[in-house]
Amino acid sequence: MDLKGRDLLTLCDFSKEEINYLLDLAVKLKKMKKEGVVWQPLKGGNIALIFEKTSTRTRCSFEVAAHDLGLGTTYLDPSGSQIGKKESIADTARVLTTMFEGIEYRGFGQEIVEELARYSEVPVWNGLTNEFHPTQLLADMMTIKEKLGDLQGKKVVYFGDACYNMGNSWMVACSKMGMHFTACAASQKYFPEEELRGKCEEWAKESGGSITFSTDTDCAKDADVIYTDVWVSMGEPDEVWKERIEELLPYQVNSQIMKKAAPHAIFMHCLPAFHDLNTGIGKEMYEKFGVKEMEVTDEVFRSPASVVFEEAENRMHTIKAVIAATLGAEP
Ligand code: CP
Numbered sequence: 492m493d494l495k496g497r498d499l500l501t502l503c504d505f506s507k508e509e510i511n512y513l514l515d516l517a518v519k520l521k522k523m524k525k526e527g528v529v530w531q532p533l534k535g536g537n538i539a540l541i542f543e544k545t546s547t548r549t550r551c552s553f554e555v556a557a558h559d560l561g562l563g564t565t566y567l568d569p570s571g572s573q574i575g576k577k578e579s580i581a582d583t584a585r586v587l588t589t590m591f592e593g594i595e596y597r598g599f600g601q602e603i604v605e606e607l608a609r610y611s612e613v614p615v616w617n618g619l620t621n622e623f624h625p626t627q628l629l630a631d632m633m634t635i636k637e638k639l640g641d642l643q644g645k646k647v648v649y650f651g652d653a654c655y656n657m658g659n660s661w662m663v664a665c666s667k668m669g670m671h672f673t674a675c676a677a678s679q680k681y682f683p684e685e686e687l688r689g690k691c692e693e694w695a696k697e698s699g700g701s702i703t704f705s706t707d708t709d710c711a712k713d714a715d716v717i718y719t720d721v722w723v724s725m726g727e728p729d730e731v732w733k734e735r736i737e738e739l740l741p742y743q744v745n746s747q748i749m750k751k752a753a754p755h756a757i758f759m760h761c762l763p764a765f766h767d768l769n770t771g772i773g774k775e776m777y778e779k780f781g782v783k784e785m786e787v788t789d790e791v792f793r794s795p796a797s798v799v800f801e802e803a804e805n806r807m808h809t810i811k812a813v814i815a816a817t818l819g820a821e822p
């Protein structure tokens with residue numbers, strides 16, 4: 492498998508075999524890290540980390556993974572660069588290409604990361620756009636494999652706002668990997684767009700996976716994985732909170748939902764999560780709308796079925812696999 496020079500913009504561009512290769516590499520790199528093996532094949536190189544939106548996991552994962560591989564990092568924060576304001580994406584790509592071995596981009600439209608990739612001569616990695624979050628999905632699939640074994644045939648039920656980066660990415664991942672994807676929310680407007688659905692249906696036919704949409708929470712029956720994400724994503728206006736809370740509260744992941752799933756089912760969330768009042772936004776929403784827990788209850792979040800922190804750890808191992816593979820390093 493040769494992924495040297497490839498971008499990771501969305502999993503749509505990757506085959507089942509390529510995804511499995513990255514997952515297997517991540518497992519190998521995790522084992523090496525736990526055993527204290529130092530492997531710095533990319534020593535002397537550098538990567539740029541562009542964050543037009545905030546981050547804890549993705550930034551830390553790229554920085555730690557790069558450091559472990561021997562790479563230096565330069566972090567460009569949401570306000571600290573010329574990108575898009577005084578300099579075009581194309582010129583930014585041309586400049587960064589002269590100094591870096593790879594570029595991570597977190598920001599808004601998918602077309603921005605695609606433009607960056609078009610004009611850069613080094614791999615570009617999508618660290619989250621409005622439409623996709625591919626590195627998160629690699630970590631999620633790695634976690635499912637660790638907890639439940641083979642991905643083929645697993646049933647994933649995604650509750651809440653399924654029309655943004657996480658819902659889209661899950662639908663793509665399931666259709667590529669032969670998993671059964673169900674999005675469960677109040678109405679059509681929370682489900683992924685037709686065009687992407689069409690592509691995924693084709694991939695699902697090939698892989699043996701499936702895609703369904705439901706407004707009935709009973710669709711959690713026999714699920715292996717129950718997944719959710721925040722109801723309002725980064726970059727969305729504050730005004731949408733009211734409507735989202737009203738419409739998505741019946742789709743909150745709580746113990747009743749978990750009871751419908753298979754007895755071995757795991758709960759997953761890309762994080763950060765609003766499961767208590769220990770966040771600024773959580774408190775503000777409680778004061779405005781009286782809701783103490785949003786997309787997931789604290790009970791489920793803290794339950795033995797919840798694998799959210801293992802999932803967060805796996806961000807680093809999978810991102811390390813992506814950097815190593817696309818920069819041509821193999822242990
Ligand atoms: N899951 C995720 O991408 O987290 P951050 O926003 O903290 O990077």
Ligand code: NVA
Nearest residue numbers: 657720724725761762
């Ligand atoms: N949908 C969320 C994911 C955060 C990792 C957002 O875009 O804010």
